Amino acid sequence: MELSSIKDAFDRVAKKQKLSSSKSQEVIDQLGREIEQALATIQSSHDPSTLVDQKAILTELKFKLNAVGPLQQLEGSNKELNIIANHFYRQGLFDLGDSIINEAGEPDATALRSQFLEMHQIIGAMRDRNLQPALAWVSANREKLVQIGSNLELKIHTLQFVEVLQNGTRADALKYARTYLAPFASLNKDEFQKLMGCLLYAGRLESSPYSELISPIHWEMTTEELARQFCTLLGQSYENPLSVAVAAGVEGLPTLLKLANVMAAKKQEWQEMKQLPVPVELGKEFQFHSIFVCPVSRDQGSEENPPMLLPCLHVLCKQSIMKLSKNSNRTFKCPYCPAEASVAHCRQLYF
Numbered sequence: 001m002e003l004s005s006i007k008d009a010f011d012r013v014a015k016k017q018k019l020s021s022s023k024s025q026e027v028i029d030q031l032g033r034e035i036e037q038a039l040a041t042i043q044s045s046h047d048p049s050t051l052v053d054q055k056a057i058l059t060e061l062k063f064k065l066n067a068v069g070p071l072q073q074l075e076g077s078n079k080e081l082n083i084i085a086n087h088f089y090r091q092g093l094f095d096l097g098d099s100i101i102n103e104a105g106e107p108d109a110t111a112l113r114s115q116f117l118e119m120h121q122i123i124g125a126m127r128d129r130n131l132q133p134a135l136a137w138v139s140a141n142r143e144k145l146v147q148i149g150s151n152l153e154l155k156i157h158t159l160q161f162v163e164v165l166q167n168g169t170r171a172d173a174l175k176y177a178r179t180y181l182a183p184f185a186s187l188n189k190d191e192f193q194k195l196m197g198c199l200l201y202a203g204r205l206e207s208s209p210y211s212e213l214i215s216p217i218h219w220e221m222t223t224e225e226l227a228r229q230f231c232t233l234l235g236q237s238y239e240n241p242l243s244v245a246v247a248a249g250v251e252g253l254p255t256l257l258k259l260a261n262v263m264a265a266k267k268q269e270w271q272e273m274k275q276l277p278v279p280v281e282l283g284k285e286f287q288f289h290s291i292f293v294c295p296v297s298r299d300q301g302s303e304e305n306p307p308m309l310l311p312c313l314h315v316l317c318k319q320s321i322m323k324l325s326k327n328s329n330r331t332f333k334c335p336y337c338p339a340e341a342s343v344a345h346c347r348q349l350y351f
Contacts (some may be wrong), residue, residue: 034064078350087242112234114144119230126223131160144233154184154191154224161269162205162213163194170202187325244286252280292349296335308346312339321346 014129038061041237042054088097089112097113122133138145138153145152157180165173177195185192194210229236236243259278279293292301294317301307305319312335316324321343324332 008089018121031065034061036128048049083242086112086116087240089113089239092116092120112236115230115234116153122230123227124221126219126226129163131163135160137226137230141233145229148232150223150229151184151188152222154181154188155218155225157181157184158191158195158213159218159222163197165202166205166214170199173199173202222338248282248286253281253287255280292317296324309351310334310338310339310350311342311345312341315349318348 002044008138017087036302038057041057050335059294085097085100087095088100094113094117118137122137125131125133134156135153138156142153161173161176161181178198181192181195198205198210198213201210205211205214224246231238255278292315293299294301294307296316297320299305299317299319301317305317307315308318308321309315310321314334316335324335325343328333332341
């Protein structure tokens with residue numbers, strides 16, 4: 001990459017940062033003016049006979065503040081900043097994330113730092129074969145984990161039980177099993193019986209029928225599962241959004257490059273188009289929820305334009321059906337088969 005290109009990239013980032021800071025200050029100043037004006041109105045009269053209607057003033061103030069929409073404006077300007085900072089926090093690179101936030105002058109731009117810090121501290125301890133932070137976390141979040149059908153607590157106690165069995169006495173392992181594993185016995189009978197069988201091989205599991213329990217893979221899988229479920233309880237995806245966006249962009253890049261070349265040959269600017277004239281196919285790993293694209297109009301389904309099931313079982317968007325039928329009283333031919341239908345016989349699928 002040429003130095004000029006790098007400089008241009010940095011210039012664009014710096015410009016966005018300045019615009020974000022300027023926009024935030026503008027919104028704060030606007031809110032301050034509205035509040036000060038309301039206070040001035042309330043304090044304008046000290047004559048009891050001419051008391052102002054404070055409730056009406058506060059109601060009007062609330063309406064004005066809602067019209068400003070401070071949260072929406074600030075979230076919009078800080079969206080890119082947050083996703084980059086959160087990317088580093090997710091990766092455990094807290095110094096980099098903090099540097100971005102501090103340089104941008106937005107110390108409160110992300111609320112996830114402390115949660116991701118806790119997650120990485122737990123994961124780091126597990127990699128050092130210290131399960132106490134993980135056990136404390138699953139205990140504190142037991143009800144939430146049960147609600148999502150998780151058996152993570154049992155898996156972590158199993159790791160600890162095997163450690164005790166390997167490095168302690170049979171009596172220590174039995175005591176641990178009675179205290180921490182017994183509550184899971186009724187719902188996990190097979191697993192519990194296998195662990196009780198391990199007691200016969202205290203100190204020599206490597207030469208027992210249960211030798212696979214000491215495999216490092218169990219620690220790796222349980223550590224990954226904890227990270228996944230930690231993110232789930234935070235309402236965050238396990239996969240890093242920025243990494244997913246970059247990977248999806250790389251996969252779709254060949255199609256976009258071909259399109260750019262074709263449009264350039266036609267002396268047209270493809271960036272000015274409202275939608276791409278060709279589909280950009282991505283793998284299933286990039287599909288996180290159902291999306292319907294009308295095969296006729298190429299529009300994506302929405303609440304205003306939901307997918308409709310025709311009697312012949314083909315699916316089109318509502319707007320396409322309305323155009324084909326001209327009006328709700330006329331029948332129309334399905335564009336994919338000889339069947340005919342009317343709007344009244346089409347069924348909305350979702351939204």
